[in-house]
Amino acid sequence: MTAAAGVLPPLVILVCFEGMGVMSDREPYEVIKVPSRSGVGLKAEHYHDILEQKPSMGFFEVHAENYMGAGGPPHAYLEAIRRDYPLSLHGVGLSIGGARPLDKDHLARLKQVHDRYQPGLFSEHLAWSSHQPAYFNDLLPLPYTSETLARVVEHIDEVQSVIGRQMLLENPSTYVVFEQSELEETEFLREIAKRSGCGLLLDVNNVFVSASNHGYSPEEYLEAFPVSHVGEIHLGGHAPDEDEFGHTLLIDAHDREVSDPVWALYAKTIKRIGARPTLIEWDSDIPTWAVLSAEAQRADEILRAHENGGQPVAAE
Amino acid sequence: MQQNKHSSVHLNVEHAFAEGLLNPSAAVPEGVLGRDGEVSAKRYGVYRNNVVSSLVGALAANFPAIQRLLGADYFKALAAEFIRHHPPVQPVLSEYGGGFADFIQSFPPLASYPYLADVARIEWAWLSAYHSADAPILDAQKLASVSPEDMPRVVLVPHPSASLHFSEFPAASIFLQNREFAQMENSEQRPQAVVVCRPEVAVNIAWIEPADFTFASALFEARTLGEAATLAASGGGGFDLNRALQALLAAQVFQDLEIRK
Incomplete structure (x- = not known):
């Protein structure tokens, strides 16, 4: 038996778009401010749709951890998209709410991605995801106490000084509370923003999910939220369930359309605080580009209605 | 203020919460409460499920041929076993699974499929x-x-x-x-x-x-x-x-x- 020497056909058929290629020696990007329009989370499933259609989109947001490889197609695609659109960088693995010191190696990689793509916005979560040595790949909750407050502020100081810019901190969706908590979440976030100088990323779906799970009013939560610090808004879909005591249990699944009550809360929030860059998050059961961009359209209509003095504007 | 590292409530709470995430038989950690102060295994279980299913998903994304060879159900069980013994140690999941081949090689139920580890x-x-x-x-x-x-x-x-x-x-x-x-x-x-x-x-x-x-x-x-x-x-x-x-x-x-x- 003999083997035919030579290169087999490539396993993945990659389409090369204009300006796309590995090892591009481009000029450094100028930071493009993320506008107060809607954007979507960038998914590999939509790379080709975006590069072919060049849709009108306020911005794209990427998970920093997906672009920490040394090279290859992910960077080639992101470079091509970054050339045409404002970018927001969203970290999911830094474990800012963790009890132990931040992972210096991971922070260095985050800085590398940040410096390479010069995003207009940069955000992370009020949550933890690592407990040495394990990384759990979930946004886990922490009690709100003076001790955890001091630690989170310390961690944000470190992030902002290493990255060299202000970050936004996102409010979590939670399924449990801690007996040890001493502060309300809104109070905790207000104090963090005040002490660290960070901005806040207001996830309206997270507000609705947590409020439903813990039995409080999302409107009252939003009333108490330190909205002057909000630099970005997230919207996503949640999955309904119930706990063993018959209480509502909403899961922050990011696997479907934004629900109607969340749209209503969002519209009310924009009316109150003004337009902000607004992201549609859809991270599993990824829909077609048409479905995802329709969600972004819906957010854009609410933003434009606000900018036109509260009068709804017909879709283009 | 509880700034003393030796009596950190933060670290203790985190440690207790982390302990049960990869252990399906662990009890709900103390102080972790549901809506009306109940101890809700279902609520804590949401986190446990997120952790395991997201990491199974990460391994499936990294090893689609192995998943196809084993079938989705077997792959899920095998991956969950791997995750329990070798959880990721850093957050970049495209770099998770370097030890999966060796784990497959030494996994007794797969001994009659000796080619799998090489694949x-x-x-x-x-x-x-x-x-x-x-x-x-x-x-x-x-x-x-x-x-x-x-x-x-x-x-x-x-x-x-x-x-x-x-x-x-x-x-x-x-x-x-x-x-x-x-x-x-x-x-x-x-x-x-x-x-x-x-x-x-x-x-x-x-x-x-x-x-x-x-x-x-x-x-x-x-x-x-x-x-x-x-x-x-x-x-x-x-x-x-x-x-x-x-x-x-x-x-x-x-x-x-x-x-x-």
Whole structure:
């Protein structure tokens, strides 16, 4: 038996778009401010749709951890998209709410991605995801106490000084509370923003999910939220369930359309605080580009209605 | 204020919460409460489920051929077992699963599928090549223009994406069939030797004659052409210097060359 020497056909058929290629020696990007329009989370499933259609989109947001490889197609695609659109960088693995010191190696990689793509916005979560040595790949909750407050502020100081810019901190969706908590979440976030100088990323779906799970009013939560610090808004879909005591249990699944009550809360929030860059998050059961961009359209209509003095504007 | 590190409520709470995430039989940690102060296993279970299912998903994304070979249910059970013993130690999940092939190899219920571990090794190499650093490819002219007296002292520098694989089984063919859903040549050949690399945007798998494998791996260990050829020839078994070199150059597995002084 003999083997035919030579290169087999490539396993993945990659389409090369204009300006796309590995090892591009481009000029450094100028930071493009993320506008107060809607954007979507960038998914590999939509790379080709975006590069072919060049849709009108306020911005794209990427998970920093997906672009920490040394090279290859992910960077080639992101470079091509970054050339045409404002970018927001969203970290999911830094474990800012963790009890132990931040992972210096991971922070260095985050800085590398940040410096390479010069995003207009940069955000992370009020949550933890690592407990040495394990990384759990979930946004886990922490009690709100003076001790955890001091630690989170310390961690944000470190992030902002290493990255060299202000970050936004996102409010979590939670399924449990801690007996040890001493502060309300809104109070905790207000104090963090005040002490660290960070901005806040207001996830309206997270507000609705947590409020439903813990039995409080999302409107009252939003009333108490330190909205002057909000630099970005997230919207996503949640999955309904119930706990063993018959209480509502909403899961922050990011696997479907934004629900109607969340749209209503969002519209009310924009009316109150003004337009902000607004992201549609859809991270599993990824829909077609048409479905995802329709969600972004819906957010854009609410933003434009606000900018036109509260009068709804017909879709283009 | 509880700033004393030795009595950190924060660390204790986190530790207790983390303990049960990879252990399905662990109780809900103390102080973790549901809506009306109940102890809700279902609510704590949401976190546990998120952790395990998201990590199973990450492994499935990294090992689609292994998933296809085992079927979704078996893969899920195997991956959950791997995750419990070897959770990721950093947050970049495209780098998670380096130990999966060894785990498969030593997993007793899979002992009668001895080729699986080699398929997983090739799949891991494919993923690593996909995300590896970009680098130029050696211009074959550069090698051709080396003088005959310098030629034995040439050291070929492997491309950062390139790795060599030898399997007693048709591992590369099985990998390709289960990744590409296509019948590939060489499917019955064994043993198999391949090089995995990504010269530009696409990852390639190129065949080399098993008889030329010793030579190729010597080059990958930074031996000179002369040393590698001597080593390969002493092993006997049909080594062919020209054929080996041409296959490696055609597969674009080198980025540069140096002449050793």
